[in-house]
Amino acid sequence: MRLVFTLLSSLILSLPAFAELEGKRPKPEGWFYGIGVGFSESIYKGDRNRVIPIPGIGYIGERFNLLGPFVSYELYENGPFDANAKLAVRFDGYDADDSDFLKGMKDRDRSLDGGFSLGxxxxDIARLELEYMHDTLSHHKGSETSIQLSRQFNKGPFFFVPEVSAHYLNQKLVDYYYGVEQNEATLERGRYEGRSGWNYRADLNFSTPILFxxxxxxxxxxxxxxxxxxYSPIVDQTEGYNIRFAYTRFF
Incomplete structure (x- = not known):
């Protein structure tokens, strides 16, 4: 189920990119629907990768966006600057029965993070965005701060957006999702206390509004x-990749 929601988030987040084509067309508004498919590697030992088809639905308004498990409201916009309040489901975590290696662990639950972004x-250059999100349900009790740089290129009706981002995960978040408590430790799975750290991402998005x-x-x-x-004993990946395809349209 965690992977289903992760892929759904990728699908419904595809439409806002269409809504921000650097002023090349009016921003679309209203309800939309779509479908997508994605592949994502699991970071946890023994947890298999899956390919899953996902349906999606959402709403884009003048300031308010409801994108499935993601909500945003524009607080401020003036020229190149904008500020937004956000709520987002955090899809990290696992069920102990996801793999044989995780048996004996407590489930690590998804949560609802809230925060803001400044853009x-x-x-003529790029978009820079700073975002801060904090746990609102007291599951991981942590926070994530990220900075993203993206640039859009277009060739006729085809759009290409390279993105690079850095994500600072604080100690509480890392320890909750990747730590091993003393009562969960075994000979193969030692006690581990997570520390804060940085994840780095590189993404390339291809999109077009001309098909179907x-x-x-x-x-x-x-x-x-x-x-x-x-370094966590329940993790067996140092790097990972994902591939997603999505199609959306307005009602």
Whole structure:
């Protein structure tokens, strides 16, 4: 189920990119629907990778966006600057029965993070965004701060967006999702207390609004995990990738 929601988030987040085409067309508004498929590697030992088809639905308004498990509200916009309040489901975590290696661990639950973002959009250069999100349900009790730089290129109706981002995960978040408590430790799975660290991502998105009366997008992503995560005995990946395809259109 965790992977289902992760892929759904990627699908429904494809439409806002269409809504921000650097002023090349009016921002679309209203309800939309779509479907997508994605592949994502699991970072946890013994947890298999899956390919899953996902349906999606959401709403884009003048200031308010409801994108499945993601909500945002524009607080401020003036020229190239903008500020937004956000709520987002955090999809990290696992069930102990996801793999034989995780048996005996407590489940690590998804949570609902809330926070804000500050953006600077220079149409002739790039978009810079700073975001801070904190646990609102007291599951991981931690926070994530990220900075992202992206640039959009277009060739006719085809759009290409390379993105690079850095994500600082604080100690509480890392320890909750990747730590091993004393009562969970075994001979193969030692006690481990997570520390804060940085994850780094590189993404490349291809999109076009000309196919089948809707919006089509292909995402290619790669992540480098912090040592504070990869040193965990329940983790067997230092890097990972994901591939997603999505199609959305308005009602």
């Amino acid at each position: 600077l959009q220079r149409e 009366g809707g919006f089509t997008r292909l995402d290619l992503g790669y992540i480098w995990y912090s040592n504070s995560i990869t």
